[in-house]
Amino acid sequence: MAKGRVTVVDIAEAAGVSKSTVSLVLQGSSLVKGATRAKVLEVMSELGYVYNRGAANLRQTNASSSIIGVVVNDLTNNFFAELAVGVDMVVQSAGFVQFLSNTSESIDRQREVISSMREHGISGLLVSPARATEAADFKPLVAAGIPVVVVVRSLPGAKVSSVVADNANGVAMAVRHLVSLGHRRIAFLGGFPDTAVFDERMQGYRTAIKASGIEFDQKLVVPGPPSRAGGIDAIGRALMIDDRPTAAVCFNDAVAFGACDGLRARRMEPGQDFAVVGFDDVIEARSAVPALTTISVDPQAMGRRAAQLLLKQISAGKAEPESVVTAVRLVVRESCGAKNGRTAA
Amino acid sequence: MAKGRVTVVDIAEAAGVSKSTVSLVLQGSSLVKGATRAKVLEVMSELGYVYNRGAANLRQTNASSSIIGVVVNDLTNNFFAELAVGVDMVVQSAGFVQFLSNTSESIDRQREVISSMREHGISGLLVSPARATEAADFKPLVAAGIPVVVVVRSLPGAKVSSVVADNANGVAMAVRHLVSLGHRRIAFLGGFPDTAVFDERMQGYRTAIKASGIEFDQKLVVPGPPSRAGGIDAIGRALMIDDRPTAAVCFNDAVAFGACDGLRARRMEPGQDFAVVGFDDVIEARSAVPALTTISVDPQAMGRRAAQLLLKQISAGKAEPESVVTAVRLVVRESCGAKNGRTAA
DNA sequence: AAAAATAATTGGAACGTTCCAACTTTGTCA
DNA sequence: TGACAAAGTTGGAACGTTCCAATTATTTTT
Incomplete structure (x- = not known):
């Protein structure tokens, strides 16, 4: 049993087809006959096959790893946690997974995290930048054709998209x-x-x-x-x-x-x-x-908006920088004195 | 320029060495001569090389992707956000990256997320399970030799490690x-x-x-x-x-x-x-x-503790289930009546 | 100065997948 | 029935890295 992981050729062998056919099944191609597909799927679940995405997108010339990187400056702050949840919602339902990291306002940490994400082949980056982040910090990403969306804090001068509150x-x-x-x-x-x-x-x-x-x-x-x-x-x-x-x-x-x-x-x-x-x-x-x-x-809505923008850019292939400003509203409570009929002087 | 990404052979060519040597440099081997290493590193930064971790751990027989998966049931809740930050702290400093996802207490979402993480080859999983999670849900992970640490909510009957409050x-x-x-x-x-x-x-x-x-x-x-x-x-x-x-x-x-x-x-x-x-x-x-x-x-401390346990198990190779109970303390404020000298009846 | 030991470098195979072109089987039409 | 098209399947090459065994360069020893 413990002879390493189950691969497509194991499946192919057990199902009596070629690995190419198994691959076709994996990507839901309509080329393969119903009976064959069923057989392959059955063997797959029987042997406990798990898809190796790393191998897959090594082959796929044009990357598209299905990972999107999310970097926030302070997860402890409920505002950013909500933001991350909003992002997660749309990212998940688009079939991507998010790679969330927290920088705690440390610019070094941010650099580390982003480069690690690049090594893992993210197909897009959504970031609420740490304080003192330079516009130039995202240059390499952009040059490599990886769409970047900056959220909450805009980065004047950077050629990236942004989603900020009004x-x-x-x-x-x-x-x-x-x-x-x-x-x-x-x-x-x-x-x-x-x-x-x-x-x-x-x-x-x-x-x-x-x-x-x-x-x-x-x-x-x-x-x-x-x-x-x-x-x-x-x-x-x-x-x-x-x-x-x-x-x-x-x-x-x-x-x-x-x-x-x-x-x-x-x-x-x-x-x-x-x-x-x-x-x-x-x-x-x-x-x-x-x-x-x-x-x-509404940070969650902002997260959703930003994620949508990022996904759009990923699927478009090229990232035309775009700026979105999200609406805000005034919530009148007590600290302004309106509720107790008070006015100034 | 836009002729695809820069690979080790590009570096090798430009530096006048073989790809094997470049690989050696990459892993900091002491086998390569100082001068050679310097040359390679120089060329690397010049061409803007980025390491392809996917390709690397495709080759490495015993996986170890340097990704650890973190699943929480409600990121919006500050308790769990703090937990995640604690985890991130130790995970990062051990050279791993975390793959954080939120399930919003949905067991389906949890299943999706975990299987997606498996496809990406996580080398360990840390999870605060959604309500109604079954012990059996983690069976396949454990069978595949992936260490799992359950945190906050214990899962009676599951053969996994756990870190819970006292x-x-x-x-x-x-x-x-x-x-x-x-x-x-x-x-x-x-x-x-x-x-x-x-x-x-x-x-x-x-x-x-x-x-x-x-x-x-x-x-x-x-x-x-x-x-x-x-x-x-x-x-x-x-x-x-x-x-x-x-x-x-x-x-x-x-x-x-x-x-x-x-x-x-x-x-x-x-x-x-x-x-x-x-x-x-x-x-x-x-x-x-x-x-x-x-x-x-202290959720952050709990996160740190859980992450340490997980990392230990990852490096140990085999996961001997272990249970950790973290200390709690009583914080006396006003709602118990102690502060105003009141006692019952 | 030759032999032996050590240090540094190297080509090729392998990892698990996808893509391509080629192939076989089955169906359709005159 | 034969020719042709369509449907289904397939082997091999490729992706970017690491590992191994083999090779070459450099020292050390005798």
Whole structure:
């Protein structure tokens, strides 16, 4: 029994046909007679045959390994886990398998992982890049004709497709909502200015502020780490501005939670004494106290969208870079003060 | 340029050596002279060579593909995402890559995914099985000599290794804690009696109850779906028992949250009028109101442990089934009433 | 300086599959 | 019935690598 794996020639022998016929059966060719096919299939299940995809796509000149690589920067973050699940859904049903890896924001790890994936002959790559990823990092992939789709974080200058949330519009919606509640001094808290996502969100902020007839004030923009700690720090600085803000749009939900913490530390109640809006709609946003008003992006839908785009490019053969922007929506909860009928000042 | 991929013979030609020598360089053999190695490596990076692992382990008689398959039942659940990250950490650093897939509790999906993984020649499988997985489902893998490690949910009767939390001890700790707060009537809420995890937790409950000199009362065991809704239902039934309980250990945190909801619906405040303890320590446990007292299992550590076990078995060649039980700890927060100095009746 | 030992290199076969062209069997039509 | 077409089957070459035994280059020993 333990004389190595069962191969097509074993099957062929046992079924009394040639290995070519077995191969034909394997690919569901209509050339082989019904009776023969049945016999072969029977022998196959009897001997416990398992297809060797490695051998197969060694032969197939034009690769197409049926593996697609998925790289995310932080699986621990529910946002990215949902994204991966969305990707998996469409990838699976298209008969591909995914090769998922986590980089934990490490660019070295990302490089390692991607090169390992290449060695395994992925036919496409979907990546939510680690911070500080260079556009050039994907050059070799693209040169080799492997379609690459970047998701969540866009990579300016890279000749790859991307699927990102409508960052500008999301922030703009948040600003307009706060304006409609009567706020005029609205801060923008957190985020690193040298990232594409920051730029996009800031742009939405500027546009909406101006469109509301408010003058843009650079002092109200307080960048910082996109974390809870960063939020605490940012709100602290924002409150020291003379003519202090009465509301803030935060870079993401983590910053927003930090801002709430910071407000409380100063005896101010978020949603009553100060309006806070986040971005992402993470799972805790709903159950936090006060529940966070935020911009919701559906990561699972984004994953599906990105996977579809990638599959399209794989089957098209050549990768025409394409940019998709997915819609976001404003979820009004308590932290903006809308629910208790409060308006600013 | 686009005349297909670069292979070892291309390298050999360009470097003026034979393909055998290039192969030797590839595997870091000490047989090749320093100068030659340098030359080969130089040409390799110049031509943009990428190693074809598929071809390689086609030749290597004893497989060892350097891929390990990881299957989880619900990636959306942070518990399992953390687990996967733990696995990834050790798998990566051992030079393997992981092939992660999500089954969403679908047994069909699980079967598909695993067979696809086999086709790709995984050298080991780590799986958190979907509900209703049969022990027999892993028979073929084991027969083919592929090590399998089951994690989180044990599979009684399967001849595979497993890494599970110390369920019995965890529940026992919870019971002892409640007893120390003065409770004597302690219910056990939620969970399906036909699962291994339920059996283990129940066993811990019984043991600790008896060890505390309390008589075991079957009526206090209220099974049900391991969900928030199940918790609401279970607490409702528990409160109708005559000589009603004053505290409950819940099958998991979801049930515990449901129990809290149910208590409030009856104008009872969890942590004051009734003590509730959960299991898992999910992320929301800390931030909920009241914060949930629960049994914490570290999923990332579990993932690491399981991966180590799997790698050990892969390198050992033969898989001697082994069972590992990982430690858990009691995290006292507010829902048990300990923090406000309350004790039962 | 020749023989022996060691270091470095090499060609060819093999892994399990698919593809191609060639072949055999069966069916159809005049 | 013979010629021809269609249906079904087949052996061998190829994919990119590793392994083995054999060969050649370099040292060491006598």
